[in-house]
Amino acid sequence: MKNSIKVERARHDMTQADLAEKIGVSRQSINAIEKGKYVPSTILALKIAKLFKLSVEEIFQLDPED
Amino acid sequence: MKTNNLLSNKYKRIGWVLFTLGLISGLVLMFLNFEVSILEVNVLSIYSDTIFNSESDGFFKIVENSIADELSALCIIAGGIMVGFSKEKVEDEFISKLRTDSLVWAIIVNYIILALAIIFVYDMTFFNVLVFNMFTPLLFYIFRFNYLKSKA
Numbered sequence: 001m002k003n004s005i006k007v008e009r010a011r012h013d014m015t016q017a018d019l020a021e022k023i024g025v026s027r028q029s030i031n032a033i034e035k036g037k038y039v040p041s042t043i044l045a046l047k048i049a050k051l052f053k054l055s056v057e058e059i060f061q062l063d064p065e066d
Numbered sequence: 067m068k069t070n071n072l073l074s075n076k077y078k079r080i081g082w083v084l085f086t087l088g089l090i091s092g093l094v095l096m097f098l099n100f101e102v103s104i105l106e107v108n109v110l111s112i113y114s115d116t117i118f119n120s121e122s123d124g125f126f127k128i129v130e131n132s133i134a135d136e137l138s139a140l141c142i143i144a145g146g147i148m149v150g151f152s153k154e155k156v157e158d159e160f161i162s163k164l165r166t167d168s169l170v171w172a173i174i175v176n177y178i179i180l181a182l183a184i185i186f187v188y189d190m191t192f193f194n195v196l197v198f199n200m201f202t203p204l205l206f207y208i209f210r211f212n213y214l215k216s217k218a
Contacts, residue, residue, distance in 0.1 A: 020156070024156070025156060025159075026154065026156040028218035029159070029218075033160075037218075038160050040160075
């Protein structure tokens with residue numbers, strides 16, 4: 001799964017720690033999600049999308065391998 | 067996210083203290099071959115079947131024993147549980163995944179090493195392997211979890 005969290009973070013001028021704090025997870029989680037090492041739960045994906053005022057599909061997209 | 071069966075984060079620090087004390091004292095005792103006569107007290111032995119001292123054999127006997135190694139082992143267990151299973155400052159779903167991954171890794175590595183020891187280690191030296199093996203699952207888990215967390 002691909003995601004554009006890093007881009008959205010840059011657009012909102014947020015660090016990984018800022019985003020982590022806003023949605024109540026650890027900074028390691030945001031880092032692992034951005035690197036594609038961890039696929040977040042639906043709840044977490046919805047929270048991230050809501051924070052950036054986007055739909056989930058605009059942030060998370062399926063990879064051809066998925 | 068709700069995670070069950072984990073201790074509060076405040077136990078982590080005391081856990082590290084107990085765990086370190088237990089490991090150091092345990093290694094010292096092992097180095098001395100457990101031949102120390104400090105802290106000798108009478109203890110209740112539920113069952114004993116010794117080779118040399120037959121008067122303490124049988125069920126529910128009071129025997130004299132140095133409790134240094136017992137204390138050290140309990141410190142490692144209590145400290146290790148506190149270190150390994152108290153919550154992180156932010157305990158989320160990714161951390162839970164790290165916990166599961168680390169546990170699986172620790173159990174597999176532990177038994178691979180034990181299997182190798184069964185094949186290649188014999189006699190009383192194997193007794194030492196068993197002593198180590200009482201604590202290695204917890205030890206491997208703690209190392210692996212903290213390694214994965216620091217890498218993430």
